Amino acid sequence: MPAVPYLPLARITALHEKSLIEATTRVVRSGRYLLGPELAAFEHDYARFIGTEQCIGCGNGLDALTLILRAYRELGVLHTGDEVLVSAHTFVATFLAITENGLTPIPVEPRLDTLQLDGTQLDRHVTPRTRALLLVHLYGKCAFTPEIENFCQRHHLLLIEDNAQAHGLRAADGRRTGSLGDAAGHSFYPGKNLGAMGDGGAVTTNHPDLARMVRSLANYGSEEKYVFSRTGRNSRLDEMQAAILAAKLPALDADNARRQAVARRYMEEIRNPAIRVPDASLWSGAVFHIFPVLSPCRGELQAHFAQAGIGTLIHYPIAPHRQACYPRLNALPLPLTEQIAREELSLPCHPAMTDEETNSVIETANSFKATAPLRSGAQISQSGG
Numbered sequence: 001m002p003a004v005p006y007l008p009l010a011r012i013t014a015l016h017e018k019s020l021i022e023a024t025t026r027v028v029r030s031g032r033y034l035l036g037p038e039l040a041a042f043e044h045d046y047a048r049f050i051g052t053e054q055c056i057g058c059g060n061g062l063d064a065l066t067l068i069l070r071a072y073r074e075l076g077v078l079h080t081g082d083e084v085l086v087s088a089h090t091f092v093a094t095f096l097a098i099t100e101n102g103l104t105p106i107p108v109e110p111r112l113d114t115l116q117l118d119g120t121q122l123d124r125h126v127t128p129r130t131r132a133l134l135l136v137h138l139y140g141k142c143a144f145t146p147e148i149e150n151f152c153q154r155h156h157l158l159l160i161e162d163n164a165q166a167h168g169l170r171a172a173d174g175r176r177t178g179s180l181g182d183a184a185g186h187s188f189y190p191g192k193n194l195g196a197m198g199d200g201g202a203v204t205t206n207h208p209d210l211a212r213m214v215r216s217l218a219n220y221g222s223e224e225k226y227v228f229s230r231t232g233r234n235s236r237l238d239e240m241q242a243a244i245l246a247a248k249l250p251a252l253d254a255d256n257a258r259r260q261a262v263a264r265r266y267m268e269e270i271r272n273p274a275i276r277v278p279d280a281s282l283w284s285g286a287v288f289h290i291f292p293v294l295s296p297c298r299g300e301l302q303a304h305f306a307q308a309g310i311g312t313l314i315h316y317p318i319a320p321h322r323q324a325c326y327p328r329l330n331a332l333p334l335p336l337t338e339q340i341a342r343e344e345l346s347l348p349c350h351p352a353m354t355d356e357e358t359n360s361v362i363e364t365a366n367s368f369k370a371t372a373p374l375r376s377g378a379q380i381s382q383s384g385g
């Protein structure tokens with residue numbers, strides 16, 4: 001059986017080599033490396049792709065989310081100490097954007113079947129200080145539901161999407177994630193579904209005032225050269241990254257379809273009582289930035305894959321509220337978030353996977369036998385019948 005690397009970026013890049021060499025050569029020869037035509041073209045293309053009127057390129061995904069919240073502060077919509085409901089199960093950057101702005105994160109538990117924020121848990125966290133929901137489409141699975149939309153409308157909350165793992169994903173009504181709320185942050189970190197060759201990020205929104213404020217804050221706080229109305233930062237998507245992203249964007253839906261084909265086989269063919277696989281009826285539309293399974297014997301399972309030459313990762317081993325940087329959140333009771341942090345394992349799932357590699361992952365998963373008995377209380381139900 002072949003060794004299966006978790007994420008062979010050189011192979012994934014090779015799928016787009018011709019258009020990438022063309023795009024990067026054009027930038028090399030242009031003499032224009034920042035804030036030029038490549039950025040303008042990508043912002044235009046990406047806004048149209050996502051389905052928003054505005055797109056502002058910036059330095060990375062954390063900046064995108066941070067700039068959105070900072071812009072709402074500057075616009076007088078958010079104030080120090082305001083509470084932001086947030087998916088408890090996420091990458092720490094989601095939380096950092098909130099705390100960086102002097103806002104208070106209120107983590108909300110996920111569901112174990114979707115691994116996304118549980119809309120039924122929102123009401124009990126609302127206080128007079130609640131102002132926004134920062135909703136993460138984790139693993140490339142849509143977290144948005146009509147229930148969540150109604151909740152935000154009922155309580156007059158901003159809905160901000162963390163779309164770092166979900167480029168190209170569509171909600172049930174056909175709209176792309178990143179266009180569902182007031183604003184969305186996107187990351188183009190190289191391993192993301194739409195990845196740059198370095199750092200990159202973007203904000204999408206339909207609100208022109210917010211777009212103008214984000215653009216100004218990302219440009220030192222300036223709208224007019226050498227005039228600074230606020231203390232901003234420097235956060236730019238450079239011409240090289242913009243050209244690379246614009247070259248890859250037309251292939252994104254096809255790349256996501258290849259991820260989905262691999263994921264579909266995993267969901268249908270992995271059958272092991274020690275491994276909980278996403279349920280195809282809930283996950284069919286996901287774009288699988290990550291293919292997550294849960295297992296009460298994750299350590300052993302990961303070692304079993306490693307022995308077969310199969311790379312796996314954990315997303316994420318320590319929940320944000322349990323990190324040392326958030327001592328005031330450490331004691332929050334979030335048992336489902338913590339169970340996922342204990343049990344999640346990510347299997348290889350990317351657009352360059354071969355059938356042989358997929359077979360190898362499935363066979364290895366199905367041949368796993370836990371030596372330790374399954375922890376009591378952690379009994380898992382096999383999904384998909």
Ligand SMILES: *Cc1c(COP(=O)(O)O)cnc(C)c1O
Pocket residue numbers: 060061062063090091093094136138162164165187188189199200201
């Ligand atoms: C990658 C990621 C980010 C941060 O993006 P960077 O470009 O690495 O700053 C934020 N949120 C989530 C869910 C991510 O996966």
